[in-house]
Amino acid sequence: MNGNNNNFGFVKEDPWRIFRIMAEFVDSFETLSRMGPAVTVFGSARLPRTNPYYLAAVELSKGLAKHHLAVITGGGPGIMEAANKGAALAKGKSVGLNIELPHEQKGNRYANVPMYFHYFFSRKVCFVKYSIGFVFMPGGFGTLDEFFEVITLVQTNRIPAFPMILFGKDYWRGLIRWMKDQLEGSKFISEGDLDLFTLTDDPQEVVDIILDYERRVGPPDIVPKAFS
Numbered sequence: 001m002n003g004n005n006n007n008f009g010f011v012k013e014d015p016w017r018i019f020r021i022m023a024e025f026v027d028s029f030e031t032l033s034r035m036g037p038a039v040t041v042f043g044s045a046r047l048p049r050t051n052p053y054y055l056a057a058v059e060l061s062k063g064l065a066k067h068h069l070a071v072i073t074g075g076g077p078g079i080m081e082a083a084n085k086g087a088a089l090a091k092g093k094s095v096g097l098n099i100e101l102p103h104e105q106k107g108n109r110y111a112n113v114p115m116y117f118h119y120f121f122s123r124k125v126c127f128v129k130y131s132i133g134f135v136f137m138p139g140g141f142g143t144l145d146e147f148f149e150v151i152t153l154v155q156t157n158r159i160p161a162f163p164m165i166l167f168g169k170d171y172w173r174g175l176i177r178w179m180k181d182q183l184e185g186s187k188f189i190s191e192g193d194l195d196l197f198t199l200t201d202d203p204q205e206v207v208d209i210i211l212d213y214e215r216r217v218g219p220p221d222i223v224p225k226a227f228s
Contacts, residue, residue: 020118020119021119021122024117024118024119024122024123025122025125027115028097028115028117028122028126029126029129031113031115032072032095032126032129032130033130035070035072035093035095035113035130036068036069036070036093037068037069037070037130037131037132037214038069038070038071038072038093038095038130038131038132039064039069039070039071039072039131039132039133039134039135039210040071040072040073040127040128040131040133040134040135041057041060041061041071041072041073041079041080041083041134041135041137042073042074042079042127042134042135042136042137042139042142042143042146042147043057043078043079043080043082043083043136043137043138043139043143044078044079044137044138044139044140044143045074045076045077045078045079045080045139045142046077046078046140047078047079047082047138048078049081049082053079053082053137053138053167053168053171054078054079054081054082055082056137056167056201056203057079057082057083057086057137057167058082058083058085058086058089059086059203060083060086060135060167060203060204060206060207061082061083061084061085061086061087061090061094062086062087062089062090063086063090063203063204063206063207064086064087064092064206064207064210065086065087065088065089065090065091065092065093065094066090066092067207067211068092069092069132069133069210069214070087070092070093070094070095070113070130071083071084071086071087071092071093071094071095072095072096072097072126072127072130072131073095073096073097073111074096074097074098074099074123074127074142075095075096075097075098075099075107075108075111075114075115076096076098076099076106076107076108077106077108079137079138079139080096080108081108081110083135084096084108084110084111085108085110087110088110088111088112093112093113094110094111094112094113095111095113095114095115096108096110096111096113096114096115097115097117097123097126097127098111098114098115098116098117099116099117099118099120099123100116100117100118124146124149127146128149128150128153128159131162132162132163132210132213132214132217133162133163133164133165133209133210133213134150134162134163134164134165135165135167135206136164136165136166136167136172136197137167137168138167138168138171138172147164147166150164151164151193151196151197154196155189155190155193155196160217161196162213163198163209163210163213164196164197164198165197165198165199165200165206165209165210166197166198166199166200167200167201167203167206168201169199169200169201172199173199176194176199179194180194
């Protein structure tokens with residue numbers, strides 16, 4: 001009896017869920033494919049506008065947009081708002097990939113290309129698929145999840161070795177020390193894996209690293225293996 005009920009639930013609900021997932025991918029791919037090369041900025045939704053990291057996110061995103069790089073964020077407040085604000089002030093493409101959450105998430109007014117997602121996984125694909133660089137500002141579980149997701153894709157050669165920049169030495173230094181002692185020290189990761197990212201406190205260094213990568217490699221002209 002229980003098996004039949006479970007099967008009925010699948011027949012009734014899951015096919016429609018698949019269509020909703022497909023719609024999120026189709027709509028987002030169609031929009032983002034027209035943005036040109038982009039940089040995704042991750043970070044906390046909880047930082048106030050007076051926080052130094054908020055102000056740094058505005059500056060670095062402004063610098064990226066001035067060089068015709070779209071800026072992608074999660075579309076919410078805090079660091080996301082700051083990055084969208086910087087891109088918008090530079091009259092660039094300011095993309096916000098909003099997610100439906102019971103708290104915290106509310107779209108910011110600086111994203112001039114707002115998009116909306118129900119599923120975390122489809123949103124995460126869009127953070128990576130059209131970006132040539134990633135900036136990780138201080139943040140919580142979500143930011144850490146996004147950092148480890150992207151570095152795993154690079155480590156396993158599922159996407160190219162795009163620039164990954166950890167912004168905020170005081171914030172990230174403890175995690176880096178732990179990764180060196182526990183992950184590298186115990187050989188859970190390979191020697192050199194901790195060289196896949198750069199640590200900085202300088203917004204201009206973020207811009208310079210990504211522009212140097214774009215000059216050397218150019219924007220991707222094929223779909224990364226992770227999405228093929």
